[in-house]
Amino acid sequence: MSTQTPQAIRGTQDIFGPDAEAFAFVVETFERVRKLYRFRRVEMPVFEKTAVFSRSLGETTDVVSKEMYSFEDRGGESLTLRPEFTAGIARAFITDGWQQYAPLKVATHGPLFRYERPQKGRYRQFHQIDAEVIGAAEPQADVELLVMADQLLKELGIADGVTLQLNTLGDGASREAWRTALIDYFRAVKGDLSEDSQDRLERNPLRILDSKDPRDKVFTAQAPKIDDFLSDEAQDFFAKVTGGLNAAGVAWTRAPALVRGLDYYRHTAFEFVTDRLGAQGTVLGGGRYDGLMEALGGAATPAVGWAAGIERLAMLVGERNPRRLNVAIVSEARSTDQLAWNLGLSLRRRGLSSAVWAEGAPRKRFDKAVKENPQLVLVLDDKAVSERTIAVMRVRSLTTGNLVDEELAQRVIETLDSLKLWAAPKPTIEHGRELELEYDILA
RNA sequence: GCGACCGUAGCUCAGCUGGUUAGAGCGCCGGUUUGUGGUACCGGAGGUCGGGGGUUCGAACCCCCUCGGUCGCCCCA
Numbered sequence: 113m114s115t116q117t118p119q120a121i122r123g124t125q126d127i128f129g130p131d132a133e134a135f136a137f138v139v140e141t142f143e144r145v146r147k148l149y150r151f152r153r154v155e156m157p158v159f160e161k162t163a164v165f166s167r168s169l170g171e172t173t174d175v176v177s178k179e180m181y182s183f184e185d186r187g188g189e190s191l192t193l194r195p196e197f198t199a200g201i202a203r204a205f206i207t208d209g210w211q212q213y214a215p216l217k218v219a220t221h222g223p224l225f226r227y228e229r230p231q232k233g234r235y236r237q238f239h240q241i242d243a244e245v246i247g248a249a250e251p252q253a254d255v256e257l258l259v260m261a262d263q264l265l266k267e268l269g270i271a272d273g274v275t276l277q278l279n280t281l282g283d284g285a286s287r288e289a290w291r292t293a294l295i296d297y298f299r300a301v302k303g304d305l306s307e308d309s310q311d312r313l314e315r316n317p318l319r320i321l322d323s324k325d326p327r328d329k330v331f332t333a334q335a336p337k338i339d340d341f342l343s344d345e346a347q348d349f350f351a352k353v354t355g356g357l358n359a360a361g362v363a364w365t366r367a368p369a370l371v372r373g374l375d376y377y378r379h380t381a382f383e384f385v386t387d388r389l390g391a392q393g394t395v396l397g398g399g400r401y402d403g404l405m406e407a408l409g410g411a412a413t414p415a416v417g418w419a420a421g422i423e424r425l426a427m428l429v430g431e432r433n434p435r436r437l438n439v440a441i442v443s444e445a446r447s448t449d450q451l452a453w454n455l456g457l458s459l460r461r462r463g464l465s466s467a468v469w470a471e472g473a474p475r476k477r478f479d480k481a482v483k484e485n486p487q488l489v490l491v492l493d494d495k496a497v498s499e500r501t502i503a504v505m506r507v508r509s510l511t512t513g514n515l516v517d518e519e520l521a522q523r524v525i526e527t528l529d530s531l532k533l534w535a536a537p538k539p540t541i542e543h544g545r546e547l548e549l550e551y552d553i554l555a
Numbered sequence: 556g557c558g559a560c561c562g563u564a565g566c567u568c569a570g571c572u573g574g575u576u577a578g579a580g581c582g583c584c585g586g587u588u589u590g591u592g593g594u595a596c597c598g599g600a601g602g603u604c605g606g607g608g609g610u611u612c613g614a615a616c617c618c619c620c621u622c623g624g625u626c627g628c629c630c631c632a
Contacts, residue, residue, distance in 0.1 A: 119623075168632080175632055178556085196632050224632095229556085231626060308629070316630095324628090374632065391627060419632095473585080475592095482593040491591075 123228075123236025125423075130431035135239075137432050138425045139221055141267050142241040149260045151219035151243055156200045158223065162190040168199040168407055169374060181225045181236075193225035197242040198401065198417060199408070205246050206410035214247025214413070221422065233392035233424045241425075244417030251349050254380045254400060254416050255356030261396050261418055262362045265384060270428040274386045274395055277367035278357075279338070280350040280379050284403070286341045287378070291317060293336040301331055321369040337368055349379050376403030380416065389424055396420035435465065439524060440486035442477045443470040448492035455490065455528075462527050464520075487520055 120126065127135055146153075166176045181193040194200055197220060210216055221241040230236060243260065245253040258276070265271040281287050295317050302310055306325035313320065321332050342350070357364050364382075372381050381399035389395070398418025405413035439459050443452035449470045459466040467484065469477040481489055 122623085165632080170632095173632085174630055179630070179632085198632075226631085228630070229628095230624090231628095234631085319630090372632085373630095392631095394631090397631095475590085478592055479594095485593095489593095493591090 121236065123230040125235055125237070130433055131426065133432040133434055134426040134429045135422055137429060138268060138422050139241065142219075142221060142264060145260060145264045145267060146219040146243065148263075149217070149256065151217040151260075154201065154204075154218045154220045156197065156204065156220055156222070157194070159191050159193050160200050160203065162192040164199050164203050164408070165192050165195060167409075168202065168376070168404055173373070179227050181227055195224055195226045197222075197224070197240065197419060198244065198404070201242075201244055201246070202404050202408055202410070202415070205413070206405065206408060211247070211411075211413075215253065216246045217244070218246070219243045231392070232390045233421065233427065235423065239422040240419045241422060242417065242419040244415060246415040246417075247413055248416070249402075249414035251352035251380075252356060254353045255360065257398070257416060257418055258353075258357060258364075258382060259360045259362055261384060261398075261420075262360075264420075265396070268425060268429055270386075270395075270425065273388055274384050274428075276357075276362065276364040276382060276384050277370055278354070278364045278380070278382045279367050279370040280342070280346065280353075281372060281377055281381055281399075282338055282342045282346040283349075283378055286338070286343050286346050290336060290338045290341040293341065294318065294320070297336055298331065305331070316373050318371040319373060321371060332369065339368075346379065353380055372399055374401075376401050376407055378402040382418070384420075386428065389427060392424065395424055395428065437467055437484050437486040438464040438488065438520060439466040440481040440484060440489045441466060441468045442481045442489060442491045443468065444474045444477060444491065444493040447494065452490075452492050455492075458527050458530070459524070462523065462530075464523060464527070488524060490524075 143153075162180070162182050165180060169176050171177075175195070180195050182190055183192075185191050201218060201220075204210060205216070219242065221239065223237050223239050225237055227236060228234065243257060245257060262271070262276065265274055282290065295313065298305065298309070298313050298317060298320055302313060304327065305313070305320070306323065306327045309320045309323050309325065309328045312323075320328060321335060323329070323332065354364070367383075370381055370383060377399050379400040379402070383394045383397040385393045386395055387393060396418055397420070398416070400414070400416040402412070402414045404415065405411065439456075441452045441455050443449045452468045452470055456466040456468045467481075467486075469481045471477075472480070478489070478491065
């Protein structure tokens with residue numbers, strides 16, 4: 113490690129190779145699915161005035177006070193790198209007149225920033241996909257969002273081992289009554305709770321419910337349930353969400369301890385969870401945030417949404433390799449370099465991927481090309497000029513032992529023909545490992 | 556903010572209870588098989604053993620500090 117070279121910032125990542133392919137696969141799949149559900153793409157600023165986040169999240173929370181990347185710009189204004197998408201989208205909804213499109217379905221993805229200690233699946237710059245429905249008070253919006261998330265996970269091929277945990281926080285009144293009951297309940301046994309939970313009792317009592325400490329679990333099982341505090345309307349809302357999921361065939365389990373710390377969350381809260389990512393098990397999470405718009409100074413507007421970490425989804429997807437190279441072109445002589453480059457271009461213009469080897473020791477170019485595991489290798493050497501032939505080799509797949517398909521070979525032959533560099537093509541195809549095409553090169 | 560573990564060539568790692576010029580595989584560069592061909596063989600370049608201090612006749616190995624990484628706690632919008 114040279115001390116001269118600046119190091120990457122802690123918690124940032126340089127994503128490359130199969131990991132980057134997995135990342136791209138997640139984004140591509142999200143884009144495809146989001147279009148199926150007619151969510152409109154939006155691009156949002158990476159930073160906002162700090163107030164956008166501090167007012168939506170609450171000034172005093174840990175989140176705002178120590179986990180945001182905030183700084184002053186040259187005009188002395190406090191700005192913050194976005195720690196989430198929702199607040200910025202809500203701000204745009206108010207300031208850009210998006211009310212006229214309500215109910216508005218939007219989707220985006222990109223980097224987010226949180227100042228926290230990195231660990232598995234948690235980074236300081238991380239990336240999320242995000243979907244929101246703004247201006248829809250109906251439970252059908254919640255259902256549609258969840259069904260879309262379910263389809264996304266299935267199309268990513270990672271639905272096995274991922275379960276949808278679902279809860280309701282009720283409306284504002286039910287939520288407050290439940291919270292009061294929880295405080296009363298835990299205060300009575302305060303001395304027996306873990307130190308962390310004694311602290312949480314004052315700051316964030318709902319969080320005691322998902323404490324990992326065995327001392328707390330003794331009490332959490334018997335703690336008051338939200339169901340006992342739900343208004344008729346809130347019960348009805350939740351029933352419509354669960355009914356919609358059942359009708360759509362989306363499996364879910366009730367998670368009474370699933371809570372949200374922030375006050376603007378109402379009704380539905382959900383997380384898709386796996387046990388395959390260590391301590392960071394939530395793969396996709398969201399809920400209904402009917403109280404947010406008012407917190408930002410806008411008109412009361414119901415809304416619901418979710419977000420998912422691309423890195424975590426990519427980890428579940430596993431390493432992905434780019435599509436196999438269609439055609440490798442090996443130029444083994446100076447005189448064939450230009451021909452090799454021309455061939456490469458022509459193949460790409462016809463939609464076939466190609467790569468040209470014309471550098472380094474001529475004798476090793478073939479070996480290097482073959483290591484890329486191409487479907488087909490074209491070899492150009494002095495013979496290609498003097499005897500007017502090009503050797504074309506089909507390469508056996510290293511993993512499956514299969515030969516490339518005839519269709520690709522045909523497309524390459526057509527490409528060679530279309531170049532009109534040759535007259536009277538006489539391809540001879542031998543069955544077996546190699547095939548050789550003989551072309552007469554025009555003088 | 557707290558804790559545990561880790562830090563040796565570009566990459567993955569070995570290096571026994573501290574003992575002579577620090578090793579392997581892969582990768583890279585060059586060469587051999589005078590060859591129509593993938594896996595073989597030979598050679599080469601490349602390391603202030605994260606950094607600093609200490610103990611010792613002697614430290615990659617022990618101690619302290621520091622920087623960095625990994626995982627977990629807190630937090631999780």
